[in-house]
Amino acid sequence: MNVKTRIWMLPALAAAIFAIGIVVVLVFSSKTSDSIRSVGQVDFPYLDATTQFAAQLEALGATIQSAVAEGEKKRLDEAKDRAASIRKLLAAISRIDGKAEVGSQLTKSFEAYYAASVETAELFLGMRQGDQAGAIPKMQSALKKLEGELATARVEASEGFDAGLERAHQGVSSSLWAIVISGVVVVLCLGGGSFLIIGGVWRQLGGEPEYARDVMRHMADGDLSQDIIVAPGAEQSLLAAVRDMSSGLAAIVANVRAGTDSMTVASREIAAGNQDLSVRTEKQAGSLEQTAGNMQTLTDTVRQSAEAAAQANQLAGSAASVAQRGGEVVSQVVSTMDEINTSSKKIADIIGVIDGIAFQTNILALNAAVEAARAGEQGRGFAVVAGEVRSLAQRSAEAAREIKGLIGASVDKVESGARLVQDAGSTMSEIVASVQRVSDIISEITAASAEQSQGIGQVNQSVMQLDQMTQQNAALVEEAAAAATSLEQQAQTLQSAVATFKLK
CATH class of the missing domain: 1.10.287 (Helix Hairpins)
Incomplete structure (x- = not known):
């Protein structure tokens, strides 16, 4: 393999290792991004909606109880507004990916509870005739069912949010580790490749290029008396070939010089x-x-x-x-x-x-x-x-x-x-x-x-x-x-x- 190819191998190896590292980082980043996107678009909105739903549901119950206790029928209109807000929250839950069934079930349970609560309040406020004693258990049963479903949804939302955060954290950590490992691999590969390539080029040159240049300049000036030092283990290098060429040329020049001396003496005698x-x-x-x-x-x-x-x-x-x-x-x-x-x-x-x-x-x-x-x-x-x-x-x-x-x-x-x-x-x-x-x-x-x-x-x-x-x-x-x-x-x-x- 020639020197040019070996030198080009170093940036080519670096580019290949960087490309592999970038691909690995992109894979982990994509997973991390999906986890963060899931937390932002599913887990957190679901947890927030269920939390608000619980708060709105408690406020709705308090409003209805206050209306019955104080005998104010106008408070039922306030309860009606709170019910509209709760319906919006339930609609938002239904629009969350994978939560349509939960939103639908909570909506049914909420509508059953809200109807029972309004009916009970109207009975106690004299706005409707009926069995007051039978309305309360019905309302409590609907509330219990709704609270159970809401508690389940809140636990699910909390666990999903925590799991999403954990996945995002793991994704970020994995991305960081991938970056660190890629960097270490890049450093090791580049270091090893550089060592091998530079060592190979060094063995091919047999010494410093400046030293080889000085040796060749002395040879060009006719100085064949210098001792050319070749690096250990580089007997097949360029500098070794230059050394052998210098030795052979010196022998040839010595023979030619001896021949010219003999020829001069012989021609003078002739x-x-x-x-x-x-x-x-x-x-x-x-x-x-x-x-x-x-x-x-x-x-x-x-x-x-x-x-x-x-x-x-x-x-x-x-x-x-x-x-x-x-x-x-x-x-x-x-x-x-x-x-x-x-x-x-x-x-x-x-x-x-x-x-x-x-x-x-x-x-x-x-x-x-x-x-x-x-x-x-x-x-x-x-x-x-x-x-x-x-x-x-x-x-x-x-x-x-x-x-x-x-x-x-x-x-x-x-x-x-x-x-x-x-x-x-x-x-x-x-x-x-x-x-x-x-x-x-x-x-x-x-x-x-x-x-x-x-x-x-x-x-x-x-x-x-x-x-x-x-x-x-x-x-x-x-x-x-x-x-x-x-x-x-x-x-x-x-x-x-x-x-x-x-x-x-």
């Missing part, structure tokens, strides 16, 4: 980390740009090495042709030895160049592998290509060393060719084979240089893509740093908002 990452990413981007430049230089060097290898291949082909023709023109070997010696020296120089290029390629491939290792997961493919380039460079260096050794041997043979010209025919086939081998090696060097050039181009492209990705990462890191800074500002704002709450 911002610092992103700033460091941005600096490292910028440095990495610079290193990649430098690596891209080195790779471009390496590409140019490898291209030159490939061109030199092609020239060496052509020279080796020419040497093979010369060696083949040497078998036919052995006689011209001596004259061409100088040319072969010169060509061999030139080839030795070219091989030296190739060896130098291979050495530089190996160094650049090693640097590329180091840079790929720094790039981490994104430089894994670049590391593989750099390894292949290094392998090709090592193979080129090895081939160059072999060619250099062969060229050195060829030079020695050319120098001793003059002394061994007589054996030229027998060794020409060996020279042709050696030159053919040189030609094959030069072809391998040419192919390796082409593959090396292609690999370096792929490495260069990978480095350029890695450079582009690194620049994109740098931009993302800057955005992340800005977002972390914004998050830190928002965390500080939320921390300031939560700081308005006052906890225990």
Whole structure:
């Protein structure tokens, strides 16, 4: 049951009890009014009429006796007037509720007595002839009967009047008791109802409304540190719910405050980390740009090495042709030895160049592998290509060393060719084979240089893509740093908002 209904129950209960009391009082008042009305309209008029009738009857008898004793006939007219008054009293008695029969009987008895009295008086006054001695007993008999009936009527009237007064008194007393009892019942019911209703409302509120209002005002101001006191036995009340809400809200605010502190520290650390990452990413981007430049230089060097290898291949082909023709023109070997010696020296120089290029390629491939290792997961493919380039460079260096050794041997043979010209025919086939081998090696060097050039181009492209990705990462890191800074500002704002709450 809600508070509004309980509050309205109190005046409703009071109205119902007052209505019941009014009905009870009206019932007793109605009975009392009937009793008073009966006394005023029946009992008292009846008693008064019978009393007056007795007095008038006695006066009538005295008047008739006086007329007889004094011999005055005029006194009979006075008796006649008294008889008329008595008849009016008897008529009044007959008109009283429930007394018509008594009035009729008294009227008959009175008329009999009055006729006997007048007759007796007239006999004694000589106004009528008759038996005087017989008239007196007749008059006395009629008077006795009338007096008996009148006495009965007077007793009845007196008892009725007393009973009416008693009924009226009892009615008034009953009305007063009904009023008193109704008042007591009203007080008890209102007191009990008020106690129950106020107690129920108090248990629903859990305390004074002003106290609950002050508590809610403190909570609205952000003060959650107050101890809310709830009345005993009112754990399901409004104030208890406010207390539980304050405790829950304080716990939530404490958790939010701790979370905002942690978020502020974390966002500050994220911002610092992103700033460091941005600096490292910028440095990495610079290193990649430098690596891209080195790779471009390496590409140019490898291209030159490939061109030199092609020239060496052509020279080796020419040497093979010369060696083949040497078998036919052995006689011209001596004259061409100088040319072969010169060509061999030139080839030795070219091989030296190739060896130098291979050495530089190996160094650049090693640097590329180091840079790929720094790039981490994104430089894994670049590391593989750099390894292949290094392998090709090592193979080129090895081939160059072999060619250099062969060229050195060829030079020695050319120098001793003059002394061994007589054996030229027998060794020409060996020279042709050696030159053919040189030609094959030069072809391998040419192919390796082409593959090396292609690999370096792929490495260069990978480095350029890695450079582009690194620049994109740098931009993302800057955005992340800005977002972390914004998050830190928002965390500080939320921390300031939560700081308005006052906890225990």
